[in-house]
């Protein structure tokens with residue numbers, strides 16, 4: 284997730300912007316920059332990597348008179364982390380910073396290039412400043428040009444723009460990406476993507492709403508809403524605790540990241556779906572030529588999303604697919620054929636075992652693809668090509684939104700292969716695209732559901748272990764649910780295919796064995812139900828998760844009825860994530876940093 288700061292006032296603008304960006308480091312970034320306009324002159328600095336690199340570049344730069352300034356930490360979604368791709372992006376007399384994704388940037392960029400505009404970066408964001416300057420040529424003032432520009436861009440954005448033609452104004456617009464403005468008694472104005480940079484600087488803040496746009500000057504804050512009606516700011520008192528601010532009021536980063544799944548999956552989908560087609564800019568049109576087998580390789584939660592993907596590649600793309608645990612694959616003298624696409628999946632892009640398998644595949648001459656959340660990570664740099672999951676920084680050691688965005692990418696990718704190989708009709712693909720668009724709603728956390736899980740979690744704090752069971756594509760989800768619980772509650776849990784119970788595991792069934800049963804309505808419901816009944820008949824304590832009432836359960840978490848089993852998958856994913864969270868909290872564990880674990884396992 285990118286971070287944005289802005290300042291208008293008479294203090295040390297450079298220092299205020301850099302300190303503000305430091306407070307946004309928790310959002311994760313791979314490059315940063317600032318631009319300051321004072322007395323009609325711009326000064327701009329950008330650097331790749333950590334903020335200390337940017338600070339070094341601004342050493343000799345001092346601002347201690349009235350100025351306006353904007354700053355940005357970039358989490359790459361379009362274009363690699365380089366100085367040219369870092370924000371702020373420059374026009375002739377303006378600079379812009381942007382957080383979000385401009386869905387129609389390609390069309391806008393094509394028109395601007397046709398008109399002779401020179402682009403310096405590969406980003407979607409740069410179109411904003413050039414479109415603004417194009418409009419400025421035909422507008423009577425900068426605000427009209429800015430307003431027209433905002434009406435022309437589509438997608439998610441939080442934007443700050445400054446221009447020489449109005450050097451006491453900061454223009455802003457917000458839609459889908461967070462941003463707020465703060466004021467204080469010294470008549471200073473602060474902007475930021477979240478409230479942490481404003482704590483200690485401002486006394487009151489106004490959180491912008493989707494569709495808000497306008498400008499601020501030393502004497503006024505002008506806000507227009509999404510219907511272009513002027514509205515009064517709603518200033519509220521600012522919280523004072525930085526850490527809780529970074530968690531946006533959630534108890535743990537993991538809880539925040541479970542709630543964020545709905546919004547980050549919107550980013551994952553953005554620009555990749557049309558009415559009837561999947562579009563991955565990252566893959567050229569003949570990427571799958573000559574490929575007749577896919578090998579997926581990963582560890583931990585990423586291994587579970589790979590297993591999930593294998594069901595979709597074989598069912599939709601009709602392509603032979605196999606899945607490997609990276610630490611096993613490395614030493615197994617595996618057979619790899621040239622027509623095999625080797626795919627590594629990794630949130631961090633740095634997991635040692637997965638990285639080594641990627642090198643093995645490259646050495647064997649295979650085409651390689653990395654599905655990663657961190658641009659410029661080792662796997663992104665080594666693989667032939669990569670797809671970013673756009674989950675934003677994931678701070679909880681127990682992965683949640685990374686898993687959700689990986690599965691989202693794989694659902695899209697399996698449909699893209701299906702459209703290339705014509706293994707699904709375009710009608711079926713259109714239907715599934717409609718379901719893809721429904722994922723964000725399916726992972727939205729309803730208060731009632733969370734309250735129910737909070738309450739029933741008190742019954743699952745001991746016992747001699749858990750079975751998480753599911754059939755077909757719900758088996759990898761059962762594995763993921765079991766891993767989540769193990770990782771943060773330290774209680775023993777195993778994921779099993781429901782059909783395996785009578786091959787041994789059912790010997791464990793008794794009231795102290797807790798079975799979390801995934802019972803989707805649209806996939807082998809009757810078969811899965813009878814497996815659960817076997818356990819219930821032997822007095823295992825059953826927690827059933829299903830849209831359909833199940834009377835043999837001791838606990839029942841009712842999920843919504845959906846049109847497709849993958850939407851049931853996503854909703855049940857949230858349930859098992861919340862269940863492990865609430866059990867762990869009741870046990871008093873450090874949910875974000877569980878014992879013995881690291882966020883990225885960069886050693887064997």
Ligand code: AGP
Pocket residue numbers: 582583584585628629630631632633634637680681682683770881882883884
């Ligand atoms: C998941 O909750 C764990 N933190 C762990 O299994 C993780 O998924 C695994 O280490 C792989 O990490 P990666 O996705 O960064 O490669």
